[in-house]
Amino acid sequence: MTERTASKQTLMLREAGEAPARVADLFDRNAAAFADLARRIVASPPRLIMTCARGSSDHAATYLHYLSQIHLGVPAMSLPPSIASVYRSGMDLKDVLFIVVSQSGRSPDLVAGADWAMRQGAYVVALANDDSSPVAAAAHAVLPLWAGLEQSVAATKSFLTSMAAAARLVGDALGDGDFSRAVATLPETLDEALDLDWGAAAPALVDGPNAYVVGRGPGLAAASEMALKLKETSAMHAEAFSTAEVMHGPLGLLREKMPVLVVGQNDETLAGVRELAFSIEARGAAVFRAFEGTTGPGGLPVVAGVHAALAPIAAVQSFYPLASMLSLARGLDPDRPAHLKKVTETR
Secondary structure, three states: OOHHHHOOOOHHHHHHHOHHHHHHHHHHHOHHHHHHHHHHHHHOOOOEEEEEOOOHHHHHHHHHHHHHHHHHOOOEEEOOHHHHHOOOOOOOOOOEEEEEEEOOOOOHHHHHHHHHHHHOOOEEEEEEOOOOOHHHHOOOEEEEOOOOOOOOOOOOHHHHHHHHHHHHHHHHHHOOOHHHHHHHOHHHHHHHHHOOOOHHHHHHHHOOOEEEEEEOOHHHHHHHHHHHHHHHHHOOEEEEEEHHHHOOHHHHHOOOOOEEEEEOOOOOOHHHHHHHHHHHHHOOOEEEEEOOOOOOOOEOOOOOOOOOOOHHHHHHHHHHHHHHHHHHHOOOOOOOOOOOOOOOOOO
C-alpha cells in the first residue's frame, strides 16, 4: 500500500488490503472442494453454467462466464433472480451447473433462486462468505469465500475472493497448465497490485459528475465493479461499457475532459482496447489506461506479466485504494454510503 493511501485508512481500504491473505485462505481451505467440483465438471460437463447474483457478486459471475466460455468451452448465462423469486417459471435445468454468488448469503431472491434451481433439476453450488447462510443451506455444495468479517458496506475482499474462486474452479477443471499455475500465485499478484498507485486518476475524477469505465472480455467484469464502486462510494454517475459498445450510443454523451478508465488484459482484445482508448482521448476525454504496454500521461500501473485471465482481478485490487481516496476527497464516507446497507433484501 502506498504511503499516501495508508495515511487515510478506511474500513474499505483496510479490508481491501486483506484480500491477498484471504485469497490464500480460500485456496488452502477449499482445496478439496475445488478439486471435487472440478472433477464433476470434467467427468460430466454441464450443458450450461447458470449464475444467480446481484451487485458486485454479479460482476464476479460475469467474470466466471467469460472464463467458462473462453477456457472450458461451456456456455454460461446469468439468471435474472425474478424468474425464480417473482415469476416462478418452470425450466429444464437437468445437467446445468447453477452457481449462486452471494457475499452475505441472505438476500431472499438469491435464496429463492437456489431453491428454485434445485427443483428444476440443476446441481446447485453456493459461493458465499457465510457457509451457514440460507443460500449455503439451499445448495448441494458450498465453496465458502473465507473473506472474514466485512464491515464496510462497500464490498472489497469478498468480491476479490469471489473472482478468485471462479478462477480457481476453472483452473482446477483445466488441470495442470499455465492457467492453474498462474492462479496458484494469485495471492502474490494481488499483494503486488495493492502497492500500485492509481492516484493519477484522482484529480480528473474528484470533481466530475460523470465517468465511463470500459473493458472487454473478462475485463468487462472489472470495469463493471469499478463503475459500481464509484457510484456507491463517491455518488458519481459512472457507467461501465464494453469497448465494443461504447463507440455506439454512449459516445454521444462524451464531454470534454470527462474521465474514462480503460481496463485491458494482454489477450486477443488488447489491440482493440488500446485503439479505443486513444480514439476517445483524441475526442478530448481524460483517459486513464490500465493495461500492459501503455506509457506516458494517463497510463496507470499494472502488474507486469500477469496471466491475461487474472489481470482483471489485479486491476480491481489496484483500483480500490483509489476509490477510497476519491470518496474521502469528495467529502463522503466510503464505509457508509448514503441509502445503502450491507445486506440488500430484494425479493
